[in-house]
Amino acid sequence: MLIRRESPDDRAAVHTVHAEAFRREAGVTPVEAPLVDELRAEGDLIGALSFVAVRDGEVVGHVCCSTARLGDDPGVAVGLGPLGVLPAHHRGGxxxxxxxxxxxxxxxxxxxxxxxxGDPAYYARFGFVLTSALGVTPPDPGWERHFQARPLAAYRPTHRGAFAYAPAFSRI
Incomplete structure (x- = not known):
């Protein structure tokens, strides 16, 4: 498996990955697929943080981060997601x-x-903790049990406050 930055040639495959990864019912496109398209179109998808997984020449997974605001600071945090993997490649790393x-x-x-x-049982292995432990509040109070953050080297305890995703998230 190869992990590399997404290229413009990957856009249709990325859309398909999220459409298949999040499909809940036949014939209905899940919101995650057009969300990535909207983030990209609005300039909020961070190109240096958009990666595809390729197996045998096929894009089988995608993850991206988008711009976000934490309190009054737009440059401290990013929003991860969606993360999608084609169902045939689940549980394969x-x-x-x-x-x-x-x-x-x-x-x-x-x-x-x-x-x-996301699911704390899945993301805890990567060092994610509930945002309440860090003084970060979700855009929707009902999200508290699933709203998580991963502190990185540049994290400071002063990085606190209300978190806001890029505008495309508020339309889903």
Missing amino acids: VGSALVHTVLGAADALGYGLVVLL
Whole structure:
């Protein structure tokens, strides 16, 4: 498996990955697929934090981060997601490889926090903790049990406050 930055030629495959990874019912496109398209179109998808997993020449997974605001600071944190893997490749290490890659890249770029809404049982292995432990509040109070952050090297205890995703997230 190869993990590399997403290229413009990958866009259709990335859309397909999220459509298949999050499909809940036949014939209905899940919101995660057009969300990535909207983040990209609006300039909020961070290109240096958008990665694909490739097996045998096929894009089988994708992860990205987008711009975010923590309190009054737009440069401290990024929002991770969506993370998608084609169902035929679940439980094969693709998702883990993508998360490790995006966390390492976000750390190298100097971000303090990577924030996501997801299953704590899955993301704890990557060092994510509930945001309440860090003084970060989710956009929706109902998310508290699943709203997590991963502190990186640039994290400081002063990185606190209300978290806001890029605008495309509020439309899903």
